[in-house]
Amino acid sequence: MWTSINMDAYLALTCHYIDASTTLRSTVLGVVYFPDKHTAVNLATVKTSLMEEWGIGAKVTCLVTDGAANMLVTLRLRHAICVAHTLNLIVKKCLDLTPVLSSIRTKARRLVGYFRSSTSAKEKLAVIQEQMGKPTLKLIQEVETRWNSTFQMLQRLVDQREPVGAALSGLDSDIPVLTSE
Template sequence: MTRNHLLKIYEMCKSKVAESLSNATFCAITTNLCKSRSTQSFLSVTAHYINTENFTSKSCVLETVHLTTNHTGENIALELQRVTKEWNTHDKVAFAVTDSASNMNVAIRMTKWNHLPCLAHTLNLIVQGAIASDVNLSGLQTQCRTIVAYFHRCVKASDRLVNIQKQLNIPQNKLIQEVETRWNSTFYMFQKYIEQHNAIITTLCLLDRKDLCLNNTVA
């Protein structure tokens, strides 16, 4: 598939989305900053609206912008205004949903849109704050994170864990590393650790890494 072919497909899809958006009376905007593995920064802008022809909800990514400037509220606001004006949605935005980062708060304030904080992000802050307030639980979180990181980076340990799982007749599931911005990943990390506790302890002892072990009362 050639570049020209891809560009034609893009323009065709863009026209369809623009036509659908043009019939919407209002829309909501969600936007988020993320980084690629090569640490490049991107700003994603998505429109959510009701299709007036069949009254179904639609969500369309309008653009994912490569940000080469500082992530200030002003720079983010400029990009949001540029994207929404290109798609003729700037004056249709009923509200914008973002995380609670200060630069996002500034950006939406500058656009003069109504602002709603992301529920998932707010929930994550609540859960992580609750964990941090409990010394024992936060210590357990740190220890589990260290253990999972060890098995993820050490092929020998990972392979040995699989063998021990087979010997103990434990499900051969991989350990899950938490993602700081996703509280449920912390839950899944704990859940998988509990499931694999015996296999993990056995493997660490065989590899002479007892320093990483959690004792049975904690686990």
Template sequence: MKQELAGVSNRISLTCDVWRSISIEGYICLTAHYVDESWKLKSKILSFCAMPPPHSGFELAKKVLSCLEDWGIEKKIFSLTLDNASANDNMQSILKDQLLSRHGLLCDGEFFHIRCSAHVLNLIVQAGLKVVEGAVHKIRETVKWIKWSEGRKDLFKECVIDVGIKYTAGLKMDVSTRWNSTYLMLGSAMKYRRAFPLLGRADRSYKHCRKKSPKKPEKAL
């Protein structure tokens, strides 16, 4: 792989992401993208490893630069695509200065930093979803409630059968950083919407998408 990267005659673009696992451990993944001699786009993971705190711009830049040096491509970089985390802004600025000092960037690094279009799109959709935030919250909590235990899953299946729903794909849980997962969650919930009121009557601890009982008229004084 190192020989292949050494033989790349054009520039290499990078994508990088940092995240925390459920157990709060930090990870970083750095991927190289380039066109080979046969004009085929190649994507190769250069590093997938633990990223201990702090996740500051300086430490991230240090980690990425070390990886580029290990692969011997620090003078072949064209661009780096990142999401909009504030630490990434600092990281790319520090890394750009380091690469410029080695004459490793074109056009003085004008095209070095690229913001992830998928992340930008997610921010736009999440802002739009605030209009229906209350409804989305109820559906998300409903899915969590049903998936909490096997007993609740079985009870929900009984409600689905009782109301005659034939859809069998099941409810989907979303991830807040992936707008398309919220779309899939809402779509699946719509298929089962007739089962939720029955679930509320079958288990009084379920409170999220139940039909509210009509208020009794106040007695005349």
């Protein structure tokens, strides 16, 4: 399951298999708009339908999903919890339990959100980046379900700290500049 920027839910079903020449293959079987409640029954119906559409129902030996209860009981197949999802949960929990990191993330998200939502701030940043000889790069917003996006957001802010600070000083904003404190 994933949610678009417009908050529309989708179910994606992919298939990973080894072909006759022992090459690992991956295929997207479908991406389905999913306005229904995310119950185990509704999820199972869509997954079963997609597998039947591809004629692979009897060939599927294991499902890999996140660890949500509605995913774990969707079909009576062997099941594995996605390692990347579990890693994301662990990293996010560690970040949340470390007060200084939690505070930095909160400030960074607010700062990035300001530059991503304000046309004048975005344009001002691009002009200053160019004047300072820095690459004209947009700031990266953290994505809650992607632990590495936190690192990417913070790394971009560190790389662009001078242009970001200069842009903020020339804008009418109550957004504080991130400092080394």
